[in-house]
Amino acid sequence: MNPISTSGDWNFELLERYDESIGKIAKGDFGLDIYPNQIEVISSEQMLDAYASTGMPIGYAHWSFGKEFVRHEQAYRSGQRGLAYELVINSNPCIAYLMEDNTMAMQALVIAHACYGHNSFFKSNYLFRQWTSPDAIVDYLVFARNYIVQCEERFGIERVELLLDACHSLSDYGVDRYQRPRPLSADAELARVREREAHAWSRYDDLWRTVPTRAAKKREERGSDFPEEPQENLLYFIEKHAPALEPWEREVVRIVRKLAQYFYPQGQTKLMNEGWATFWHHTLLNRLFDDGRVTAGFMLEFLHHHTNVVTQRGFDQSGYGGINPYALGFAMFRDIRQICESPTEEDCAWFPDIAGTDWRKVLDFAMRNYKDESFIAQFLSPRLIREYRLFAIADHDENDYFEVDSIHNDEGYRRVRQLLAAQYNRDHLLPDIQVTRYERGGDRSLVLRHRRHRNRPLNEESDRVMRYVARLWRFPVRLEVVDSDGDNVAVEEYRPA
Amino acid sequence: MSTFIDRRLNDRRKSAVNRQRFVQRYKDHLRRAVSDIVAGRSIRDLERGGEVKIPVKDIAEPAFRHGVGGDREMVHPGNRTFSPGDRIARPEEDGGGQGRGNQAGSGDAVDSFVFTLSREEFMELFLDDLELPRLARTVLGDMRQAKNQPAGFTRSGSPRNLHVVRSLKASLARRIAAKQGARAALENGASARPRRGRVPFIDEVDLRYRHRIRVPQPVSQAVMFCLMDVSGSMGEEKKDLAKRFFALLYLFLTRKYEKVDLIFVRHTDDAAEVDEEEFFRGTHTGGTVVMSALQLMKEIIDARYSPSLWNIYAAQASDGDAFGADPEKSRGFLEKELLPLSRYYAYIDIPSGGFPASSPLWQAYQRISLPHFALKRVSSRADIYPVFRELFKREAGVRA
Numbered sequence: 090m091n092p093i094s095t096s097g098d099w100n101f102e103l104l105e106r107y108d109e110s111i112g113k114i115a116k117g118d119f120g121l122d123i124y125p126n127q128i129e130v131i132s133s134e135q136m137l138d139a140y141a142s143t144g145m146p147i148g149y150a151h152w153s154f155g156k157e158f159v160r161h162e163q164a165y166r167s168g169q170r171g172l173a174y175e176l177v178i179n180s181n182p183c184i185a186y187l188m189e190d191n192t193m194a195m196q197a198l199v200i201a202h203a204c205y206g207h208n209s210f211f212k213s214n215y216l217f218r219q220w221t222s223p224d225a226i227v228d229y230l231v232f233a234r235n236y237i238v239q240c241e242e243r244f245g246i247e248r249v250e251l252l253l254d255a256c257h258s259l260s261d262y263g264v265d266r267y268q269r270p271r272p273l274s275a276d277a278e279l280a281r282v283r284e285r286e287a288h289a290w291s292r293y294d295d296l297w298r299t300v301p302t303r304a305a306k307k308r309e310e311r312g313s314d315f316p317e318e319p320q321e322n323l324l325y326f327i328e329k330h331a332p333a334l335e336p337w338e339r340e341v342v343r344i345v346r347k348l349a350q351y352f353y354p355q356g357q358t359k360l361m362n363e364g365w366a367t368f369w370h371h372t373l374l375n376r377l378f379d380d381g382r383v384t385a386g387f388m389l390e391f392l393h394h395h396t397n398v399v400t401q402r403g404f405d406q407s408g409y410g411g412i413n414p415y416a417l418g419f420a421m422f423r424d425i426r427q428i429c430e431s432p433t434e435e436d437c438a439w440f441p442d443i444a445g446t447d448w449r450k451v452l453d454f455a456m457r458n459y460k461d462e463s464f465i466a467q468f469l470s471p472r473l474i475r476e477y478r479l480f481a482i483a484d485h486d487e488n489d490y491f492e493v494d495s496i497h498n499d500e501g502y503r504r505v506r507q508l509l510a511a512q513y514n515r516d517h518l519l520p521d522i523q524v525t526r527y528e529r530g531g532d533r534s535l536v537l538r539h540r541r542h543r544n545r546p547l548n549e550e551s552d553r554v555m556r557y558v559a560r561l562w563r564f565p566v567r568l569e570v571v572d573s574d575g576d577n578v579a580v581e582e583y584r585p586a
Numbered sequence: 587m588s589t590f591i592d593r594r595l596n597d598r599r600k601s602a603v604n605r606q607r608f609v610q611r612y613k614d615h616l617r618r619a620v621s622d623i624v625a626g627r628s629i630r631d632l633e634r635g636g637e638v639k640i641p642v643k644d645i646a647e648p649a650f651r652h653g654v655g656g657d658r659e660m661v662h663p664g665n666r667t668f669s670p671g672d673r674i675a676r677p678e679e680d681g682g683g684q685g686r687g688n689q690a691g692s693g694d695a696v697d698s699f700v701f702t703l704s705r706e707e708f709m710e711l712f713l714d715d716l717e718l719p720r721l722a723r724t725v726l727g728d729m730r731q732a733k734n735q736p737a738g739f740t741r742s743g744s745p746r747n748l749h750v751v752r753s754l755k756a757s758l759a760r761r762i763a764a765k766q767g768a769r770a771a772l773e774n775g776a777s778a779r780p781r782r783g784r785v786p787f788i789d790e791v792d793l794r795y796r797h798r799i800r801v802p803q804p805v806s807q808a809v810m811f812c813l814m815d816v817s818g819s820m821g822e823e824k825k826d827l828a829k830r831f832f833a834l835l836y837l838f839l840t841r842k843y844e845k846v847d848l849i850f851v852r853h854t855d856d857a858a859e860v861d862e863e864e865f866f867r868g869t870h871t872g873g874t875v876v877m878s879a880l881q882l883m884k885e886i887i888d889a890r891y892s893p894s895l896w897n898i899y900a901a902q903a904s905d906g907d908a909f910g911a912d913p914e915k916s917r918g919f920l921e922k923e924l925l926p927l928s929r930y931y932a933y934i935d936i937p938s939g940g941f942p943a944s945s946p947l948w949q950a951y952q953r954i955s956l957p958h959f960a961l962k963r964v965s966s967r968a969d970i971y972p973v974f975r976e977l978f979k980r981e982a983g984v985r986a
Contacts, residue, residue, distance in 0.1 A: 101590055108588045126588035135593065138600040153647055155608030158601040159701055182589070189594055204588065250607070258648050403664020412663060480665035482674070485657045493672040496665055509661040517658075520650050545656030550648035557648070 090381045097390075099193040104128070107197045111205060114376050115369070119449065121209040124223065125182040128204060132189050136176065137161050139186060143352070144176050146184065147230040149237040149344075151253050177203035179211040179355075181223040194390040197383070201373040206366025213457045214361070216354035226351060228275035233344045236282070240337050252338055255557035256324065256345035261519055263324035263346035264353045273347060282340060289336065319523040319538065323558070324349070326524045332533045333563040342561070357460040360513065364418015365456055371395060371419070401477065412509075417477070424470055425451055439470060466510035471502045481508045486544060516542050520551075525569070533564040541572050559583040609707060615640045616703065620711045621971050636708060639698040709841070732800040743795025752794035760792060761785055807845040808897040808929075810836060811883050812865065815904035816852045817874040824936045828903030829866055830970045831934050835901050838978065843897065849886060853879035859886065874908050876916040876947060884923055893927045900924070903934045906945025913950035921954050932977055933961040 093110060094103050108128070115121045131139070141158035142148035178184040185203040187196050211217050222229075241249045320326045324346040328339050355362070374391055377383045401416040402409040428436045429448035437444045443451045455468060474497045481494040481504065494508070495501035511517060526536040537558070539547060547570075559566045563585050570578040609616065619638040703711070739752055764785040812832045814825070839846045850865035851857055854872030857879040883900065891898060908916070925931060935948045944952075951961050962973045 101592070104590055105588075108590075112588065127591065128588055129591045129593045131593045131596075132598065134598045135596065135600070138598070141601045141604060150603045150607055152604065152607040152611045154601060155604030155606070156645060156699075158605055159608065160699070163700055163702070246607075250611075254647070259650075261649060401663055403666075404662035405664060409664075412661070477663040478665040479661055479663055480668055481659050481661045483657075483659050484676075486655055490676055491674040493668045493670055493674070494659055495670055496668060498670075501670065505661060508659045511659070512661055518651070520652055522650055541656065542652070543657040545652040545658065546654070548651045548653040550646065551650050551653075553648035554650055 092384045092387075093382050094193055095384055095386075097192040097194065099191070099196050101130075103193060104130075104187075104196060104200075107193075108200050108204070110377060110382055111197065111201050111373050114373055115201075115205040115209075118376070119369075119372070120453075121205055121369070122212055123183070123205060123208040124180075124212050126204040126208065127182040127184045128187060128200065129184060130187050130189055133165075136186065136188055137165065139176055144178055145230055146178065146227065147234055149234045149253075150241075151257075152250065153254075153257060175199040175203045177207045178226075179207075179217060179221055179223050179351075180226050183208040183211065183223070184227075192390065194383075194387045195394065197377075197387075198370055198374065198391055198394060201370035202366045205373065206369040207362060209369075210358075210362050210365045210456060213453075214354070214358060214460075215458055216357055216460055220354045221351050222273040225273040225275060229273045229278065229347065232275040232278055233348070236340060236344065240341060244337065249341065251560070252341050253345065255561050256342055258554045258557045259323050259327075260345055260349040262522065263322060263349035265322045265325065266515075273351075285336060315527050315529050316524060319525045321521075321523045322346075323522070323524060323537070326527075327558075327561050330527060331562050334561065354460075357462075357515070360412075360414040360418045360461045361456070361459065361464050362418075363415045364420075364422050367395075367399060367415050367419040368422035368452075371423075403478070417473075420473055420476070421464070421468055422452060422455075424473055425455065425468055428470065433472075435471060440468075461513035462510050465513060466506065469506045469509065471497075474502055474505055479505050479509065481505050520545070520547055535562050535564065535566045536569060537566065538569045538571060540575070541570065541578070544572060546570075555581070555583045556586070559585045612640060612645065613711070615644060616701070617711050620703075620708060636703060638701045638703055640701060642699050645699055709837070732802050734798050735801045737797050737799040739794045740797045741791070741794065743797065747796040747798075749794045749796050753788070753792050756794060757788045757792040760789065761787070806843055807847070807895070808839055808843040808899055809847040809849060809891045810839055811849045811851060811886075811898070811900035813851045813853070813879045813883065813900060813902040813904075814865065815854075815874055815876070815879075815907075816871075817854045817905075817907065818871045819874070819905050819907045819938060820936075824903075824905060824938075825866075827936050827964055827967065827970060828934060830967065831903060831964065831974065832901055834970065834974045835899070835932070838974075839899060847891075847896075849883075851879050851882055851886075853882075857882040874904075875912055876904065876908050877912055877919060880916055880919050880924060884919075887924075887927055898928045899930050900928055901932045901934065903936060904947060905938050906935050906947035907938065908945075908947045913946045916947070917950040917954060920951075920959075921956070925954070925956055925959055928958065930958045931960070933959075934973075935961060935963050937963065937965060 093106050108126070116123070137158060139146070140161045141154045143157075148154060176186045183204065185199070185208075187199055191199065211221075211223065217223075237249060237253075316326070324342055327334070328342040328346065331339070331342075334342070374383070374388070378385075378388050399413070399416040399419050401413045425443070426448040428440050428444055429446055429451050432440070432444035455464060459467065478497055480496040481501075483492045483494040485492070495504040497505065521540045521542055522537055523540075524535065525538045528534045535558075537555075551568075555566065555568055565582055565584050567580055567582045569580050572578055616638055619640070623636055623638075739749060768785075814820075814828050814832075816825070820828075836846065836848065848862065850860050850862060852860055852865055853875065855875040855878065856872070857875075859882065879902075887893070887898065920931070933951055935945060937945060937948075948961065948963075951959075960977050962977060964970055964973055
C-alpha cells in the first residue's frame with residue numbers, strides 16, 4: 090500500500106486519514122475498546138494554559154494555577170523544557186490536544202498514544218471505572234467554575250481564595266479509598282444546591298433562634314465517641330460536620346473534593362497508564378510501517394521521539410529523576426507480550442499462568458484489573474530487574490549510613506520487586522492521617538491522628554496545613570501522633586486565628 | 587468516530603485571570619523586588635519591566651507529606667558496583683532530605699521562583715498607591731478648558747444640527763395622531779375628507795436638533811521643571827541621585843497627564859535652560875547662586891506656561907551649598923513668586939559628606955510651610971524610591 094503522506098507537514102485531511110488508519114488497526118486488529126475521540130488542534134500558548142489548569146478545559150480561577158502557568162511558561166521560554174506533545178482528558182468523548190507546531194509524524198504519534206492508548210485505559214481500567222464519571226466531568230467543571238464565580242461575587246474574592254487555599258492543601262485527603270463514590274452529575278449538583286438554598290430561605294425565621302430546641306438537648310446527650318470509626322476522608326468530614334461552615338463554603342469544599350477524587354486514579358496508575366499508551370503507539374505505528382502506510386523517514390522521526398520518551402537514566406547519571414514511568418511501563422507491557430509469545434525457562438518458572446498464552450488477553454486483563462502497585466508486584470520479571478539493574482537501598486533511622494538492601498540477583502529479585510511495588514503504594518507518599526474524634530457535645534474540637542508509617546515524621550509544612558484545618562473547622566483542632574503500634578507520641582493543638 | 591476541532595483561534599489567554607490573581611496575592615513581594623530593581627537600574631530602562639524573584643518557600647502550597655527520618659527503602663536503577671550489605675555514607679541534608687542514594691540532585695536546588703513582569707505590571711506596582719497631591723484642586727478649581735459634549739435633542743437650533751431621523755419620527759407621530767382625530771370624526775358622521783387632506787407631511791413642530799453643551803475639563807497638560815545645581819560641589823554621584831529623582835517624577839507625571847513638558851534648568855552662579863542630554867551629561871563648574879535658577883523659572887513660566895493652562899510641577903536638587911544672602915533671598919522669592927503658581931514643588935537635598943546636619947539652603951527652605959512644598963534628604967540610591975513614595979503617598983481622604 091502507498092504511504093499516507095510523505096512530507097512533514099500536516100493538514101486536517103491527513104490527520105483524518107492517519108486517525109482512520111490507526112483506528113482501524115487499534116480496534117480491528119487489537120480490539121482496543123475506546124471512547125469516541127474529540128481531537129483538538131491548539132497553539133503552544135494554549136497548551137501552556139491547559140497545563141496550568143492540570144489539563145482541564147475549564148477551571149475556576151485561583152492564584153496557584155497562575156503560579157503553575159508562570160512556572161511552565163518560564164521553563165518553556167527559557168528552553169529548559171519542551172512542552173509535552175500531548176494532553177488527554179478522561180472524558181467521554183475523550184478530548185485530546187494536538188499542538189499545531191508538531192510535524193505529521195508527531196501528530197500521528199500523539200493520536201496513537203493519547204486517542205487510542207490512554208483512551209482505552211481510561212475506559213477499561215477498574216480504578217477509572219470506579220472513580221470517575223467521564224460522561225459528566227466537563228459539565229461538572231462548568232458547574233464548579235460558575236459556582237465559584239458566584240461565590241466570589243457574593244462573598245468576595247479574598248474569602249473564596251482563602252477557603253480554596255485551605256481545601257487545596259487537603260486535596261489528597263478528599264478520597265474514600267474503599268468506597269465507590271456516587272457518579273457526578275452537574276445537573277443533579279445544581280439542583281441539590283438550589284434545593285438546599287431554597288429550603289434554607291423558606292424555613293428561615295429569626296424567631297426559631299430564640300426557642301430552645303430539642304435538637305440542642307439531643308446534642309448534649311450525644312456521646313463524645315464520634316465518629317464511630319476513624320475517617321480518612323478529611324474533606325468529606327469537614328464538608329459534612331464542620332460546625333461553623335456556611336452552606337456555600339461546604340459546597341466549595343465539596344467541589345475541591347470531587348475534583349481531587351477525579352484525579353485519584355491518575356496518581357495510582359501513572360506507570361501503567363503511560364506504559365500502556367507507549368506500548369500501543371509503538372505497536373500501532375510499527376504496524377502502519379509494516380503495512381507500508383508510512384515512510385522510513387516517518388519511522389525514524391517517530392523512533393527518535395519514542396526513544397527520548399522511554400529513556401531511563403541510571404541513579405548516578407545527570408538528569409536522573411527517579412524511575413521513568415514511560416520507560417518501565419513500556420518495558421513491562423512489552424515484557425509480558427514476550428513472556429506470552431516466546432517464554433524462556435525462567436519465565437515459565439516465574440509466570441506459569443501466562444507463559445505461552447494469548448498476549449492480547451493477558452495484556453487486556455492486566456490493564457483492566459491492576460494499579461501500579463499491584464501491577465509491579467504481579468508482573469515485574471527478573472529479566473527486567475536485570476535489564477534495569479534495579480537495586481534497593483535501606484535508609485534506617487538507627488544507622489548513620491545507607492545500606493544496600495538487595496540487588497538484581499536470585500536472592501534479590503523478589504525483594505526488589507516487593508520494595509518497588511511498595512514505592513507505588515499511596516502510604517509511601519502520603520502520611521496516614523485520619524479523623525478520630527469530634528467533640529460534638531463538648532468544645533467542638535476535632536482530633537486528627539497521624540499514624541506514623543515506619544516511624545516517618547510529618548514534614549515541616551504540615552504545621553501550615555494544620556492551621557488551614559483549624560481555619561476550616563473554626564474550633565480547636567488537635568493532631569495526635571502515634572507510632573506504628575498505636576502508642577501516643579505527641580499531641581499538638583491548633584486554634585483558629 | 588473521531589472528531590477534529592480547530593481551536594487555534596480560541597482565546598489564548600485563558601490563564602490571564604490566574605496570573606492576575608497571583609500578582610495580586612504576591613504584591614508585597616513583587617513591590618519589594620521592584621524597588622530593588624529601581625535602585626539598581628539606569629534611568630533610561632527604568633520602565634522596561636523585568637524579572638522578579640520570589641523565594642519558593644513563600645509561594646509553596648503546603649500539604650501533608652513525610653518528613654525527614656524514619657525507615658524507608660528506595661529502589662533505583664543503574665546499579666553497577668553495589669552488592670547487598672554495602673554501606674554508603676548518608677548524604678548531607680540537602681533539599682529537604684531528598685538524597686537519592688549517593689547522587690546529589692542536580693538542578694533540584696531551585697530556591698527562587700522567577701517571575702517576569704510586563705512593562706504595564708511593572709509600572710503598576712512601581713507607582714501603585716501613589717497619588718498627585720492636590721490633584722483634587724485641579725479637578726474642582728478653575729477649569730479653563732472646555733469640551734463639547736452631546737446632550738440630547740432640542741426643538742430649536744441651527745439647520746446643520748438637524749436630526750433627520752428624530753424629526754421624521756415626530757412627524758409620523760403627529761400625522762398618526764391627526765388622522766386618528768379625523769377618523770373619529772368620520773365615525774361620528776362628519777365629513778372629514780377636506781380636513782384629512784390638510785395634514786402636512788412635515789411641520790415646524792416636528793423638527794429636532796442635536797444639542798451640544800460645553801463641559802469644563804480639568805487641564806490635562808503639565809509642565810515639569812527640573813532645577814539642578816551643577817556647581818563644583820555637586821559630584822557625579824550626587825547628580826546621578828538627582829537624575830533618578832527627576833526620572834521618577836517624570837514617569838509618574840506621564841501616567842497622570844496626557845501631555846507633560848519637560849524644562850531643564852541647570853545653574854551654577856548663573857542659570858541656563860538646556861536640553862535633556864546637556865542637562866544630564868554636560869559638565870560645568872562654578873559657584874552657586876540658587877536665586878538665578880528660580881528667576882529663570884519664573885521668566886519661563888511668564889513667557890510660555892500660563893498657570894491657567896498648565897499644571898506646573900517643579901523639582902529642585904542641590905547640595906544646598908549656598909552662601910551669603912542667597913538662601914534667604916531664594917526662599918522669599920520661592921514663597922512669594924513661584925509657589926503660588928505651582929501645583930507642587932519638591933526640594934531634594936543631597937548633603938555632602940563633609941557638611942553637618944543641615945545645609946544653608948535646607949535651613950532656609952525649612953521655614954516654608956505650605957502643603958504643596960516638600961523637602962527631603964537623599965543620601966544614597968536606595969533612598970530615592972522610598973523618599974519619592976513618601977512624597978507622593980496617596981493622602982487619606984483625598985480622592986484621585
